[in-house]
Amino acid sequence: MPKRALAEKRPWLLASLLAGISYYFVRDGQIPGLYLMAWKGAGVALLALYALARHKGADSRQIAAVMAFGALGDVLIELVLEWGAVAFLIGHLIAIHLYWRHRRARLSPSQKLAGIAFAVLIPAISFMLPSDRAAAPGVAFYALGLGVMTAAAWTSSFPRYRVGLGAVMFAVSDLLIFARIGPMAQSPLPNLLIWPLYYFGQFLICTGVVGELRRRSATA
Template identity: 80%
Template sequence: MPKRALIEKRPWLLASLAAGIGFWVLKDSHLPGLYQMALKGAGVALLAAYAHARHKGADSRQIAAVMAFGALGDVLIELSLELGAVAFLIGHLIAIHLYLRHRRASISFSQKLAGAALLVLIPVIAFLLPAERAAAPGIALYALALAGMTACAWTSSFPRYRVGIGAVMFAVSDLLIFARLGPLAHSPLPDLMIWPLYYFGQFLICTGVIGELNSRSKPR
């Protein structure tokens, strides 16, 4: 899409991209912490605004709510990992409900296998990652909801190469957060990859769902 068309027709997306990329560029700068938190939360909050503006209906309100709880989690996680996890957990449950209502009518065996693998492997990996074993059960419980969201997105009727891939990117981002509590504690990889995987995963989920809803609502 030409830049001018993006500005005129998708201002919320343009603003979201500016905030999301801006946070990644500035997160290790001398920008005061409160400004960084605001910039971080704005990236996905603006996706919620985009979802609300681009389509009217219960489904678009649900994906907007998913993005809103994601934005809340982005801010709260800077204060407490547990508070951030609760916000994300609520978002995952809303997303699961949405995806189950839009389950793909016909799912191939390989895609069923992929969905099952996501559902099992994500919480198992999450459980094994933290060095502090007392934290592992709580992390695995959260990861079970994350896995449910990812598997349901993958097997939903929304575009797999946008919504499904976006959900997988989100899951990998969270696994990197847990890996930072264990085997990658001293690696630069989590700091480099967590935010871009998460933000662009959310971007793909939101635009994929809204694009599909808009396509279905057009007269045929």
């Protein structure tokens, strides 16, 4: 790869890692709210810029849009929970469209079973988690998009142990959010795990998709 490409494009990925990892350590500090929200959104927003810089094409713009709506959700969820959920859901729908267009030609029975399990179990478990049962239908509606996105990622032709695994990590992060308003309300685990699972899940999704698109372009 030309040195110019390394100098101009890889820094977006490094900047994303710095923002995403450092946010974990400052999120409970005394930083003013607006600055902290911007810091939170920066990690995934920079992944969107990375995708646009590393590959030119409709697919890379689509995964960049997924990251952009994720970053918007990161910020909006701090203001109004429902606004953040809508932004994330839009991102899931865009991702589903991308993964479906790049679905794997042949799936083993276990891979098909895993896809069905993600699509069914993620919304089902999400529905059962909130202590406030009035909130459960809305949670399940959002989780239906999350579950289908995870299933589509797992059964796509993108690298399963990057894109598929990243989607699973994203889903587990959201399940922990729902558990925090339910059976794990007193547990420290959600607070410890939600952000690392979410951010590195997005990181794996973005770099996995972009890396595969670049590989296909090079061999076309």
